[in-house]
Amino acid sequence: DAGITQSPRYKITETGRQVTLMCHQTWSHSYMFWYRQDLGHGLRLIYYSAAADITDKGEVPDGYVVSRSKTENFPLTLESATRSQTSVYFCASRGAGVNYGYTFGSGTRLTVV
Amino acid sequence: SQQGEEDPQALSIQEGENATMNCSYKTSINNLQWYRQNSGRGLVHLILIRSNEREKHSGRLRVTLDTSKKSSSLLITASRAADTASYFCATAQYSGGGADGLTFGKGTHLIIQP
Numbered sequence: 001d002a003g004i005t006q007s008p009r010y011k012i013t014e015t016g017r018q019v020t021l022m023c024h025q026t027w028s029h030s031y032m033f034w035y036r037q038d039l040g041h042g043l044r045l046i047y048y049s050a051a052a053d054i055t056d057k058g059e060v061p062d063g064y065v066v067s068r069s070k071t072e073n074f075p076l077t078l079e080s081a082t083r084s085q086t087s088v089y090f091c092a093s094r095g096a097g098v099n100y101g102y103t104f105g106s107g108t109r110l111t112v113v
Numbered sequence: 114s115q116q117g118e119e120d121p122q123a124l125s126i127q128e129g130e131n132a133t134m135n136c137s138y139k140t141s142i143n144n145l146q147w148y149r150q151n152s153g154r155g156l157v158h159l160i161l162i163r164s165n166e167r168e169k170h171s172g173r174l175r176v177t178l179d180t181s182k183k184s185s186s187l188l189i190t191a192s193r194a195a196d197t198a199s200y201f202c203a204t205a206q207y208s209g210g211g212a213d214g215l216t217f218g219k220g221t222h223l224i225i226q227p
Contacts, residue, residue, distance in 0.1 A: 045214040098143055
């Protein structure tokens, strides 16, 4: 999607390795979010951020770390990857008002072997 | 935990027909949103309806919201092959901070037969 970029698009990593998924948006949106999408579970919120240096846990934060030193970037780090973290990860952003839709990136398909 | 639950899980119709998908949710909301996801792609925002609204239109889309029944429906009229996708409802419940995130249902997979 124009304006929000995720990288890499695909990633295969080994159990126990640290891996970082990148998310960059060009709209200066205050709010950014990380979701994971799994069959049978739909999308679940991992972490979100209201502004630079402000982050908070979502529904499934265990095993993940986020940072937001700049408004435009919101990287997601798996500290020690596990097979259960095999998933498709989506980053999203939203403007300041609560009645705005989210803009999603194209996703990162992560496989942990 | 899932807030929204879409019904049906899958729907197959002929091109030109109307498609209706339903969403039920459990708690009070600020707004409800519908998204489309094509295979292997990110989600695309379609329409947002606020808790004090009952109906909203956007092109071939019509969304209704019944907060007393905690349910919403998405109607796509005059369906096209390009409408083949998964459709998700998502609810927003903001506790004051404004950044609590959306809660998604598991989606309805819509197939438009040519």
